[in-house]
Amino acid sequence: xxxxxxxxxxxxxxxxxxxxxxxxxxxxxxxxxxxxxxxxxxxxxxxxxxxxxxxxxxxxxxxxxxxxxxxxxxxxxxxxxxxxxxxxxxxxxxxxxxxxxxxxxxxxxxxxxxxxxxxxxxxxxxxxxxxxxxxxxxxxxxxxxxxxxxxxxxxxxxxxxxxxxxxxxxxxxxxxxxxxxxxxxxxxxxxxxxxxxxxxxxxxxxxxxxxxxxxxxxxxxxxxxxxxxxxxxxxxxxxxxxxxxxxxxxxxxxxxxxxxxxxxxxxxxxxxxxxxxxxxxxxxxxxxxxxxx
Amino acid sequence: xxxxxxxxxxxxxxxxxxxxxxxxxxxxxxxxxxxxxxxxxxxxxxxxxxxxxxxxxxxxxxxxxxxxxxxxxxxxxxxxxxxxxxxxxxxxxxxxxxxxxxxxxxxxxxxxxxxxxxxxxxxxxxxxxxxxxxxxxxxxxxxxxxxxxxxxxxxxxxxxxxxxxxxxxxxxxxxxxxxxxxxxxxxxxxxxxxxxxxxxxxxxxxxxxxxxxxxxxxxxxxxxxxxxxxxxxxxxxxxxxxxxxxxxxxxxxxxxxxxxxxxxxxxxxxxxxxxxxxxxxxxxxxxxxxxxxxxxxxxxxxxxxxxxxxxxxxxxxxxxxxxxxxxxxxxxxxxxxxxxxxx
Numbered sequence: 001x002x003x004x005x006x007x008x009x010x011x012x013x014x015x016x017x018x019x020x021x022x023x024x025x026x027x028x029x030x031x032x033x034x035x036x037x038x039x040x041x042x043x044x045x046x047x048x049x050x051x052x053x054x055x056x057x058x059x060x061x062x063x064x065x066x067x068x069x070x071x072x073x074x075x076x077x078x079x080x081x082x083x084x085x086x087x088x089x090x091x092x093x094x095x096x097x098x099x100x101x102x103x104x105x106x107x108x109x110x111x112x113x114x115x116x117x118x119x120x121x122x123x124x125x126x127x128x129x130x131x132x133x134x135x136x137x138x139x140x141x142x143x144x145x146x147x148x149x150x151x152x153x154x155x156x157x158x159x160x161x162x163x164x165x166x167x168x169x170x171x172x173x174x175x176x177x178x179x180x181x182x183x184x185x186x187x188x189x190x191x192x193x194x195x196x197x198x199x200x201x202x203x204x205x206x207x208x209x210x211x212x213x214x215x216x217x218x219x220x221x222x223x224x225x226x227x228x229x230x231x232x233x234x235x236x237x238x239x240x241x242x243x244x245x246x247x248x249x250x251x252x253x254x255x256x257x258x259x260x261x262x263x264x265x266x267x268x269x270x271x272x273x274x275x276x277x278x279x280x281x282x283x284x285x286x287x288x289x290x291x292x293x
Numbered sequence: 294x295x296x297x298x299x300x301x302x303x304x305x306x307x308x309x310x311x312x313x314x315x316x317x318x319x320x321x322x323x324x325x326x327x328x329x330x331x332x333x334x335x336x337x338x339x340x341x342x343x344x345x346x347x348x349x350x351x352x353x354x355x356x357x358x359x360x361x362x363x364x365x366x367x368x369x370x371x372x373x374x375x376x377x378x379x380x381x382x383x384x385x386x387x388x389x390x391x392x393x394x395x396x397x398x399x400x401x402x403x404x405x406x407x408x409x410x411x412x413x414x415x416x417x418x419x420x421x422x423x424x425x426x427x428x429x430x431x432x433x434x435x436x437x438x439x440x441x442x443x444x445x446x447x448x449x450x451x452x453x454x455x456x457x458x459x460x461x462x463x464x465x466x467x468x469x470x471x472x473x474x475x476x477x478x479x480x481x482x483x484x485x486x487x488x489x490x491x492x493x494x495x496x497x498x499x500x501x502x503x504x505x506x507x508x509x510x511x512x513x514x515x516x517x518x519x520x521x522x523x524x525x526x527x528x529x530x531x532x533x534x535x536x537x538x539x540x541x542x543x544x545x546x547x548x549x550x551x552x553x554x555x556x557x558x559x560x561x562x563x564x565x566x567x568x569x570x571x572x573x574x575x576x577x578x579x580x581x582x583x584x585x586x587x588x589x590x591x592x593x594x595x596x597x598x599x600x601x602x603x604x605x606x607x608x609x610x611x612x613x614x615x616x617x618x619x620x621x622x623x624x625x626x627x628x629x630x631x632x633x634x635x636x
Binding site: 082099103104107229267273282 | 436
């Protein structure tokens with residue numbers, strides 16, 4: 001039963017990673033950049049939700065909507081100001097700019113909310129469901145996280161597959177120039193991608209802090225790196241890959257924490273990633289790109 | 294005369310000239326007392342970061358592979374060097390020599406780690422390669438974090454995860470898991486740092502202008518073309534990567550020996566990124582750009598001390614602004630104007 005409990009908390013953590021990884025993977029697929037500031041957008045989302053519930057006394061659901069709105073705006077503004085001028089630049093230049101944005105967000109949060117940890121109260125309450133006469137305990141946060149992940153996955157798959165904007169996104173990620181020739185507004189498409197990714201980051205931030213309630217300006221860094229790893233794990237640019245990568249990463253992390261070593265869990269997660277990439281260099285669900293001479 | 298002013302030679306003269314001049318100026322400032330104590334404390338870290346940046350430039354700029362785990366090699370060198378100095382405390386009483394031996398040992402360990410990491414990593418490409426170096430950096434940090442090394446009359450004792458050995462009479466813990474290292478004698482001096490920078494420059498610039506260096510650059514520019522003329526891609530990639538790791542290890546020893554307490558967490562992802570920022574801002578493949586960027590950006594937060602709370606925020610804004618400027622039309626226009634004047 002302990003195993004099942006661990007598996008469930010692994011899936012719960014993995015769902016959060018998956019939601020964050022979706023943001024990475026979509027932005028990578030379209031803008032071909034590693035958005036290192038994504039982890040810090042998560043942190044901003046969590047802070048906004050925290051402020052909305054504790055200072056403005058809004059309902060938890062409304063606080064999530066507010067956090068998503070703020071992060072969406074933030075994501076679009078960041079893209080316009082920092083990334084758009086560099087669209088033709090070398091990918092390393094964009095990477096360093098993203099790191100600059102990440103520093104900026106962390107330090108802005110440090111000034112706004114200080115380094116004192118805020119204790120985040122769960123948006124779905126502290127209750128839990130107990131099955132098998134208390135042998136299996138699933139908290140409401142876990143249920144909400146997994147449900148949110150499933151809903152987001154379905155919605156995104158439908159969005160990219162069925163809508164005009166989604167088709168545009170796939171076209172831009174395939175070939176920016178050709179997409180433009182077909183009358184697709186590349187700038188709008190990239191903005192929408194950042195907007196969706198950042199809104200997802202806000203949701204992920206709220207869910208993450210509901211499960212692990214200490215909120216500091218660096219809250220987003222480590223989950224950001226892990227989710228980025230998850231995105232690569234599953235094959236960066238692939239939406240089902242992000243889900244698979246996130247879930248696997250979460251489960252491996254919790255399992256190694258429970259059965260191998262608390263301190264070495266991160267090392268094990270990264271070691272598995274290395275092994276996977278050596279066997280499948282494009283990630284689990286990534287597409288093989290053939291090299292042309 | 295013509296040879297003296299060929300691009301390669303000029304790069305040499307400028308690099309060495311500036312480094313030696315900077316050393317002399319700072320020494321003069323120290324002698325006349327015209328130096329703040331916070332700046333003085335930054336001197337050894339600046340040297341260590343310069344070596345880090347120059348060595349990372351070899352991987353990122355010259356070899357063209359993005360590495361996000363350079364701090365891992367620094368960590369290996371730092372802790373290897375500390376173990377070496379503690380173990381040799383009685384054998385080599387002369388401190389500068391002990392530091393040199395420690396650096397060599399730290400560099401050697403980092404080089405071995407470079408081979409272990411490099412062999413699998415260099416089979417990958419682009420962003421996948423980057424993420425695996427990140428992963429290795431995290432793994433190294435995690436493992437050093439649970440490493441226990443102690444020394445007593447019987448010799449050195451190692452264990453992982455928890456302390457599984459008892460130290461004899463007069464024994465001393467060298468690395469104490471997550472608490473790290475404490476109470477090490479600070480052997481690093483500014484002169485030692487300066488000498489390491491000089492040695493690094495001499496070796497790396499010579500490497501770049503040698504047959505080997507050109508082979509590495511050929512691999513970067515077009516791997517398939519390079520292979521077709523008989524350059525072994527794997528060999529030169531690994532060579533550049535390992536040389537880069539060795540220097541990072543030596544920089545790690547220098548850096549660690551400047552503090553009395555060092556923890557594994559110091560050499561994390563953020564440190565790798567910091568060094569990468571130096572390399573990119575200095576210019577990929579441009580060795581003396583790396584030196585200037587490393588020195589300036591290490592001092593910059595100190596210089597911004599006047600605005601205290603806002604200094605890291607300003608640092609971030611400056612970083613973004615510099616990257617935007619570097620790739621802007623404005624810079625192109627300014628450069629174009631300058632060229633016209635020369636004509």
